[in-house]
Amino acid sequence: GENVEQHPSTLSVQEGDSAVIKCTYSDSASNYFPWYKQELGKRPQLIIDIRSNVGEKKDQRIAVTLNKTAKHFSLHITETQPEDSAVYFCAASKGNAGNMLTFGGGTRLMVKP
Amino acid sequence: DVKVTQSSRYLVKRTGEKVFLECVQDMDHENMFWYRQDPGLGLRLIYFSYDVKMKEKGDIPEGYSVSREKKERFSLILESASTNQTSMYLCASLGGGNQPQHFGDGTRLSIL
Numbered sequence: 001g002e003n004v005e006q007h008p009s010t011l012s013v014q015e016g017d018s019a020v021i022k023c024t025y026s027d028s029a030s031n032y033f034p035w036y037k038q039e040l041g042k043r044p045q046l047i048i049d050i051r052s053n054v055g056e057k058k059d060q061r062i063a064v065t066l067n068k069t070a071k072h073f074s075l076h077i078t079e080t081q082p083e084d085s086a087v088y089f090c091a092a093s094k095g096n097a098g099n100m101l102t103f104g105g106g107t108r109l110m111v112k113p
Numbered sequence: 114d115v116k117v118t119q120s121s122r123y124l125v126k127r128t129g130e131k132v133f134l135e136c137v138q139d140m141d142h143e144n145m146f147w148y149r150q151d152p153g154l155g156l157r158l159i160y161f162s163y164d165v166k167m168k169e170k171g172d173i174p175e176g177y178s179v180s181r182e183k184k185e186r187f188s189l190i191l192e193s194a195s196t197n198q199t200s201m202y203l204c205a206s207l208g209g210g211n212q213p214q215h216f217g218d219g220t221r222l223s224i225l
Contacts, residue, residue, distance in 0.1 A: 001172070009153060034213055043117075044156070044203070046213040089155055099144065099207065101214065102172075103155035 002027040004092050006104025014112050019080050021107045023090035024072040030092040033066060033073045034101070039086045047088075048075070080111045116140070117206050117217040125223045132191040134220050136204030144207040145187035146214065147171075147179060149200045156203060162187055194224045 003026040013019050025033075034049035050057045050064045050073065057064050061080075066073040077084055087108050091101040120135035138145065144163050148156040148171075158171030162181040176198060180188040187206075191198055201221050205214040 004155075006155070036216075043216040043218050045216070049213060091156075100158070100161070100171075101156075103148075103157070105153050105155040 002030060002092055002094070002102040004090060004102050004104040006090050006107055008107060009105060010108045010110070012110045012112065013080050015080060015082060017080055019077045019084070019109055019111075021075045021088055021090070021109070022072060023074070023092075023104045024070075025092040025102075026071065027092070027094065028068075028071065029094045032093040033064070034091050034093075035064060035075050036089045036091065037086045038089065038106075044089060077109075080109075082111050082113050085109055085111045117204055117215050119202075119204050119217040119220050121220050122218060123221050123223075125225060126191075126194050127225055128194060128196060130191075130194050130224075132194050132222070132224075134189040134191075134202055134204075134222070136187045136189070136206075136217055137185050138187075138206040138215070139185065140206065140208055140215075141184065142206040142208040143184070145181065146205040146207070147177075147187065147189045148203045148205065149173065150203055150219070151200055159189065196224050198222065199224045 006023045031052040036044035037047045038044040061078045063076040087106045090104040093101050116139045118137045126132050146161040147159045160179040162168045178190045203219045204217040207214045
């Protein structure tokens with residue numbers, strides 16, 4: 001089955017700096033890659049996703065890149081703010097729009113003011 | 114807005130008890146999921162259901178069962194709770210089309 005590895009497990013940055021979280025996946029048939037943000041005590045919420053027919057996607061300060069050949073994808077957050085502090089999860093799926101997601105282990109991002 | 118509701122935020126049970134975790138969604142979604150969340154391990158899929166009375170095993174189904182008698186409700190059952198099932202349990206639902214999974218707030222279950 002699919003295996004998703006996520007690095008780093010913790011990341012501390014100064015407010016205003018950029019943060020990058022990387023994930024690798026094992027199944028070349030995976031074609032949908034969402035990123036979820038989970039604030040302390042709250043539910044995971046989708047922040048951005050990318051499909052395998054696209055190499056990069058941006059939404060304001062957040063971007064995701066996908067390298068299908070190398071089977072890895074990354075989340076980039078620019079101009080980090082304290083409210084970006086949370087646990088971030090990457091995931092991969094072969095199905096449509098997130099069916100049977102396999103998640104990475106999560107990254108705890110801490111943004112220091 | 115999609116609403117996925119889990120019946121309890123916190124639950125404490127004893128070893129050997131039969132435990133029911135309930136999840137209800139209000140968007141008529143076909144697909145529902147139960148995950149377990151542990152530090153460093155991310156979210157691991159226990160079971161999912163793509164229709165009423167239908168279920169499929171996920172990555173870690175051992176020690177769990179599920180029930181989907183109505184479309185809006187998906188129950189996770191711990192037949193005989195053990196201490197290694199102490200964890201955060203998350204329910205999610207997914208409709209058709211290119212939509213993401215929507216999660217509930219989670220149930221933090223402690224087995225003593």
